[in-house]
């Protein structure tokens with residue numbers, strides 16, 4: 001076999017260099033010529049006849065090409081007989097190894113994958129061949145290693161009497177486990193390496209700890225996603241609203257805040273007039289405890305929410321009740337429609353298209369005259385007065401963020417933290433609301449604004465001193481525990497409210513029925 005390099009297409013079996021077939025240049029006119037087509041067909045027929053009979057000697061250049069094809073076919077058959085392997089010997093100073101090195105080096109290859117089937121393929125770049133050979137060598141090494149490991153895993157090496165407790169054997173097995181990723185750690189290639197038991201155990205415990213850490217991280221990420229997106233329970237409740245015919249569809253999200261997401265829902269009032277739609281805002285309270293931690297101060301002293309364990313569950317109910325109370329006194333606010341668990345459905349403050357009204361914070365005040373701004377302030381002042389005097393409530397978070405402007409009219413929203421006047425710190429929260437509102441209107445240049453004390457006195461009908469700090473006076477007033485006297489029903493204000501609430505619950509008009 002020495003010197004037979006035909007498998008690589010350099011020479012054929014007879015040791016002759018195969019000549020490159022030179023394609024005759026043919027013009028497009030020739031290709032399309034009927035005569036040429038005819039003569040080629042005839043030649044082909046002659047060729048077939050000549051091949052089958054093997055009688056006619058080749059006399060034309062085309063017959064010489066057939067010779068080459070014959071030679072290639074024979075070559076392939078010849079090689080197939082030696083299908084198992086081809087031994088390539090790099091020989092000293094052979095003509096095919098330019099600048100050939102001295103010395104013998106030989107290796108065995110399975111030719112199937114590398115056998116060049118045409119002269120074209122045999123011209124593959126040296127770089128490709130190098131890659132393939134490297135790949136093959138790696139495969140062989142791995143195959144060898146696997147075989148070895150299989151024997152070792154049985155507990156006995158080929159050498160009789162060597163058990164798995166043999167340190168070298170154990171080290172190799174450790175290396176193999178590490179390499180094959182059974183410890184769940186990416187270590188890279190480790191062929192023929194040994195890993196001591198100590199190192200292996202350290203690696204394994206590190207991998208275990210790392211896997212646990214990854215799982216914890218993933219859990220956290222998933223939880224975070226759940227909190228910010230709509231969970232399964234919320235979706236289920238929305239489907240129920242649709243089944244009840246309360247809404248037809250949820251169109252999108254109006255806002256996602258710290259404590260809730262507000263969705264825009266639509267109900268087609270009448271099938272005959274599809275353009276006539278009712279728009280709703282559905283406030284979905286976030287159910288995570290963290291969001292409500294900072295709210296305990298609002299409810300801890302509110303008689304309606306004495307039991308702190310109920311606080312989380314009834315937060316939505318609190319807003320619903322406050323809206324009901326405000327609606328009863330015709331305050332400009334969303335109309336509460338339905339409460340179910342942590343979902344509150346209310347009318348949407350916005351236009352007929354369903355676009356929600358902007359918050360005072362987002363209004364472009366450059367387009368408003370001084371009179372218009374003054375009017376908007378007066379509306380806000382009236383809301384504060386009526387909220388306190390009629391509804392017996394203090395908003396507790398009133399600012400340009402919770403006042404909407406729709407067609408020149410101011411609406412108040414977000415009253416989940418609004419508190420009853422029996423709350424001992426209600427005047428403290430009222431003072432804060434007053435400061436927020438006056439600061440905002442002063443920023444947008446409302447022409448005539450009262451002092452904080454004047455507004456406080458207007459709302460509460462108390463007589464605080466203009467010359468003194470309002471908050472200090474309020475703190476002193478609260479300490480004297482006079483706040484409770486502010487309620488109209490001075491006998492037992494808390495009991496009265498509680499009785500009304502329970503009566504409504506029995507009649508089935510209270511949101512508590514849906515909630516529980």
Ligand SMILES: Nc1ncnc2c1ncn2[C@@H]1O[C@H](COP(=O)(O)OP(=O)(O)OP(=O)(O)O)[C@@H](O)[C@H]1O
Nearest residue numbers: 255257258259260262281334347348349356413414
């Ligand atoms: N009935 C409604 N009609 C139109 N828009 C509304 C309505 N209710 C709420 N929105 C919009 O959703 C936003 C958030 O509502 P809301 O303030 O009640 O929730 P929140 O969780 O307290 O939000 P934030 O954390 O921003 O205070 C409001 O700023 C307002 O733009």
